[in-house]
Amino acid sequence: MVVDEIFELVSYRIHPEPHIRLNQDVCQGCTHRACTFACPARCYTWSEERARVEFAYEACLECGTCLLLCDRGALDWHYPQGGYGVRFRVA
Amino acid sequence: MPLATQKPLANGGRAGDAVDRGATPHGGASVGGGSSAGGFDAIVVGAGPAGTSAALGLAQKGAKVLLLERGEYPGAKNMFGGMMAYCPAPEQLVPGFWERAPWERAVTKRVLSIAGRESSTSLVFQARSGSERSSVGAGSSSDRSLTGFTLFRPIFDRWYAEQAVAAGVTLLTSCRAEGLLMRDGAVRGVRIAGGGGTAGGDDVVEAPLVIACDGALSLLAQEAGLHGGFKPDQVALGVRALYLLTEEDINERFGLAGREGATNEFLGCTEGIRGGGFVYTQTETLSIGLVMHLDSLKQKAIPPYELMERFVASTPVAPLLRGARLVEYSAHLLPEAGVRMTPRLSAAGLLVAGDAAGFCYTNGLTQEGMNMAMTSGLLAAKVGAEALAQGDFTAPRLAGYAKEMKRSFVLRDLRTFRRAIDFLHHDRLFEDYPRVVSALMEDVYRSDGRPRTKIARMGLRAVRGVVPIRQLIADAIRVGRAYLW
Ligand SMILES: Cc1cc2nc3c(=O)[nH]c(=O)nc-3n(C[C@H](O)[C@H](O)[C@H](O)COP(=O)(O)OP(=O)(O)OC[C@H]3O[C@@H](n4cnc5c(N)ncnc54)[C@H](O)[C@@H]3O)c2cc1C
Ligand code: SF4
Numbered sequence: 001m002v003v004d005e006i007f008e009l010v011s012y013r014i015h016p017e018p019h020i021r022l023n024q025d026v027c028q029g030c031t032h033r034a035c036t037f038a039c040p041a042r043c044y045t046w047s048e049e050r051a052r053v054e055f056a057y058e059a060c061l062e063c064g065t066c067l068l069l070c071d072r073g074a075l076d077w078h079y080p081q082g083g084y085g086v087r088f089r090v091a
Numbered sequence: 092m093p094l095a096t097q098k099p100l101a102n103g104g105r106a107g108d109a110v111d112r113g114a115t116p117h118g119g120a121s122v123g124g125g126s127s128a129g130g131f132d133a134i135v136v137g138a139g140p141a142g143t144s145a146a147l148g149l150a151q152k153g154a155k156v157l158l159l160e161r162g163e164y165p166g167a168k169n170m171f172g173g174m175m176a177y178c179p180a181p182e183q184l185v186p187g188f189w190e191r192a193p194w195e196r197a198v199t200k201r202v203l204s205i206a207g208r209e210s211s212t213s214l215v216f217q218a219r220s221g222s223e224r225s226s227v228g229a230g231s232s233s234d235r236s237l238t239g240f241t242l243f244r245p246i247f248d249r250w251y252a253e254q255a256v257a258a259g260v261t262l263l264t265s266c267r268a269e270g271l272l273m274r275d276g277a278v279r280g281v282r283i284a285g286g287g288g289t290a291g292g293d294d295v296v297e298a299p300l301v302i303a304c305d306g307a308l309s310l311l312a313q314e315a316g317l318h319g320g321f322k323p324d325q326v327a328l329g330v331r332a333l334y335l336l337t338e339e340d341i342n343e344r345f346g347l348a349g350r351e352g353a354t355n356e357f358l359g360c361t362e363g364i365r366g367g368g369f370v371y372t373q374t375e376t377l378s379i380g381l382v383m384h385l386d387s388l389k390q391k392a393i394p395p396y397e398l399m400e401r402f403v404a405s406t407p408v409a410p411l412l413r414g415a416r417l418v419e420y421s422a423h424l425l426p427e428a429g430v431r432m433t434p435r436l437s438a439a440g441l442l443v444a445g446d447a448a449g450f451c452y453t454n455g456l457t458q459e460g461m462n463m464a465m466t467s468g469l470l471a472a473k474v475g476a477e478a479l480a481q482g483d484f485t486a487p488r489l490a491g492y493a494k495e496m497k498r499s500f501v502l503r504d505l506r507t508f509r510r511a512i513d514f515l516h517h518d519r520l521f522e523d524y525p526r527v528v529s530a531l532m533e534d535v536y537r538s539d540g541r542p543r544t545k546i547a548r549m550g551l552r553a554v555r556g557v558v559p560i561r562q563l564i565a566d567a568i569r570v571g572r573a574y575l576w
């Protein structure tokens with residue numbers, strides 16, 4: 001699947017600090033966990049083992065889907081700092 | 092490096108220079124050590140088609156303009172289907188625009204396909220054929236009005252911003268606007284990250300006019316209270332995979348000659364999610380993607396990349412991709428709710444243009460956004476230049492922009508197609524009707540030794556059990572009101 005190869009397919013300049021922060025405590029009461037299936041870069045995953053939503057910012061495509069779908073305010077959402085993050089190009 | 096010393100960025104320097112000399116990610120965009128920098132008549136946030144058009148328009152009227160872009164270069168963050176439909180705005184800003192812009196193919200063939208489980212049905216529109224139009228880019232505007240141009244945003248947006256720099260605009264890349272600078276209830280500039288680049292923004296750039304062209308999330312207009320944040324039922328997520336092929340293979344598979352291009356929209360390929368699929372031809376690449384309304388995506392809970400996997404493997408798409416190599420994957424939001432999402436378009440010291448104002452739509456047949464972004468950017472520049480000439484940036488003065496927009500094709504088209512846009516928010520269109528059309532067409536073409544019936548009866552058979560007749564009639568009237576009268 002395309003998302004499995006995301007780091008081969010997409011060029012990033014990854015900032016050491018995440019541009020989105022997730023408050024996992026807030027997620028505990030979430031009934032839909034839309035971020036885990038709607039994020040096109042699969043940045044959010046549900047961990048059965050730890051019984052919580054895990055988030056990794058590196059593959060983020062900066063679309064904003066998670067920001068609009070999260071209705072519990074669990075996200076502190078920013079675009080990456082100028083010059084960082086995804087950079088679309090032509091092959 | 093204080094902006095004041097970035098002389099080559101302002102008037103003239105070589106365009107490429109200016110783009111490259113934007114603030115580096117390391118240094119952040121420093122505008123004079125924690126204090127404020129001034130001297131600009133206007134700040135435009137976002138070097139997409141809306142922002143660059145606004146900046147160009149203002150610079151041509153002699154204004155000193157700062158254009159901020161968070162990407163390393165304009166276009167680095169931008170993706171679209173896509174085909175830019177013809178519109179006169181960019182020609183007014185860049186002489187010879189349509190001859191000079193770096194487009195990929197001139198679209199002469201538009202296909203609408205309705206995908207069912209066992210089959211798909213297409214409607215093909217073909218503009219006057221091939222060789223006659225080989226100089227399509229240089230044709231007259233009436234010639235071009237049936238055409239659109241496919242292009243790559245990282246190339247196009249960068250080229251377009253270079254035209255703005257050549258016109259005297261100061262472009263600062265790798266610079267993220269953190270928010271607005273407010274004073275006495277008016278927008279008076281933007282906050283940008285300080286030298287360390289920490290979030291929160293400790294530098295400000297002042298100007299009496301700010302034009303927010305920051306795209307579909309529209310965070311600046313939201314901060315100014317012009318809208319309460321776009322909602323999941325007002326926007327869609329677009330995902331796109333880019334495949335590399337040869338020019339010859341593309342021409343052969345789509346029946347094209349030279350630099351002619353084709354677009355193909357698909358309905359019924361989203362497993363009930365409101366939205367659709369698309370295939371667009373570039374010179375030697377294909378853009379293949381899906382657009383999904385966010386509320387519907389949330390409800391159906393199907394990951395976009397899984398849907399994409401099935402779309403590229405589907406009967407109508409797979410043969411187009413034989414031997415092609417996947418080279419990029421991207422995602423972006425797009426406004427989808429037409430006039431229902433139009434925010435207030437101005438406040439004291441602030442104008443909003445492009446996707447940030449929700450000026451992007453599909454009526455199911457065409458997808459438009461770039462032309463609307465450019466046109467709104469141009470009109471924002473017009474009103475902005477008048478405000479500058481009068482030194483009046485009050486809310487009533489800048490409200491003239493909304494009037495200009497109402498007169499333009501942008502808000503008129505959004506109004507004309509408001510019912511079509513509403514209609515595209517009905518789930519039936521994406522699940523039930525594609526099945527009905529496919530079942531009907533399968534009946535039409537099925538030859539199994541049994542006697543055939545006329546189409547109306549086949550139609551009834553196809554509809555039965557999928558859509559109640561009452562519903563069908565109501566929807567037919569809706570379609571009529573949306574598209575026909
Ligand atoms: C999948 C898909 C398919 C599409 N297909 C078509 C099509 O076929 N035809 C068509 O005409 N349109 C199409 N569109 C719509 C079109 O792409 C948009 O309408 C158009 O790009 C809007 O231009 P804009 O300048 O308003 O916004 P954008 O192009 O989004 O530009 C906004 C710019 O602002 C920058 N920015 C944002 N925030 C900040 C900040 N805080 N500080 C500094 N910079 C910032 C961004 O990096 C970006 O460069 C499609 C869109 C998608 C997603
Ligand atoms: S949608 Fe929001 S609250 Fe729910 S799991 Fe995702 S981030 Fe947490």
Ligand code: SF4
Binds near residue numbers: 038040041043059067
């Ligand atoms: S912005 Fe888009 S790509 Fe990034 S984490 Fe959110 S949903 Fe995923």
